[in-house]
Amino acid sequence: MIEVQRVSMAYPNGVSALKNINVCIERGEFVFVVGESGAGKSTLIRLMCREFLPTSGSIRVQGRDITRLKRREVPLFRRNVGVVFQDFRLLNNRSVYDNVAFAMQVIGAPGREVRRRVPEALEVVGISHKAKMKPQELSGGEQQRVCLARAIVNQPTLIIADEPTGNLDPKTSTGIMDALKNINIRGTTIVMATHDKDIVDTMRQRVLVLSNGNIVRDEKRGVYCQHAN
Numbered sequence: 001m002i003e004v005q006r007v008s009m010a011y012p013n014g015v016s017a018l019k020n021i022n023v024c025i026e027r028g029e030f031v032f033v034v035g036e037s038g039a040g041k042s043t044l045i046r047l048m049c050r051e052f053l054p055t056s057g058s059i060r061v062q063g064r065d066i067t068r069l070k071r072r073e074v075p076l077f078r079r080n081v082g083v084v085f086q087d088f089r090l091l092n093n094r095s096v097y098d099n100v101a102f103a104m105q106v107i108g109a110p111g112r113e114v115r116r117r118v119p120e121a122l123e124v125v126g127i128s129h130k131a132k133m134k135p136q137e138l139s140g141g142e143q144q145r146v147c148l149a150r151a152i153v154n155q156p157t158l159i160i161a162d163e164p165t166g167n168l169d170p171k172t173s174t175g176i177m178d179a180l181k182n183i184n185i186r187g188t189t190i191v192m193a194t195h196d197k198d199i200v201d202t203m204r205q206r207v208l209v210l211s212n213g214n215i216v217r218d219e220k221r222g223v224y225c226q227h228a229n
């Protein structure tokens, strides 16, 4: 599903955020990317959804090297990738329903598909009862659910999430994680950067640990800190 090969990333200011990273993620996996602040998690996550290009190396997603995509090919690639970031990036003057529907409309989905799939996506993340509200009328956790619904509505094969539970209380975070796990059980690959030790230790999924731009641990059914307790 994702093959990151010899990827390095230096920002224009000279900071070396990733140093010759190699990672292979199989279809259907659930992968946590953890590590101290500044370790390179967001950089790796954002490279995987082609927000920007690495300084060197290749990133193959579903067989295609996304570092070689032409600018006009990027939107097509993104249709297959659901992206959830901590800053919600919702349209504040539109309803919850419209925010999710918009993700389908921009790719030209027929109206009947939109009317069928938007309620389904809202149901999966447990926010159907707020469909008519505007994002400002919702709590942070509810807004994050809307983002998740928007990310899954086009039935992507891959979801990339950067701190989707950041700033949320533990109960709300658990709700978001349950929704993500449900989506994963249906076959969607999930890659998620997080600082949330409790979530990582509870879920026992694959854990990739970054430190200072290097992958220092890669464990199946891993935990946040190897030597804790």
Ligand SMILES: Nc1ncnc2c1ncn2[C@@H]1O[C@H](COP(=O)(O)OP(=O)(O)OP(=O)(O)O)[C@@H](O)[C@H]1O
Residues within 6 Å of the ligand: 011, 012, 013, 015, 016, 017, 035, 036, 037, 038, 039, 040, 041, 042, 043, 044
């Ligand atoms: N746009 C940028 N320009 C210059 N340097 C950057 C930029 N974005 C990140 N960096 C630097 O790259 C390194 C890795 O940053 P990154 O955001 O990937 O870390 P992170 O592990 O996601 O951290 P955090 O947990 O704090 O979000 C850091 O040293 C950071 O200061």
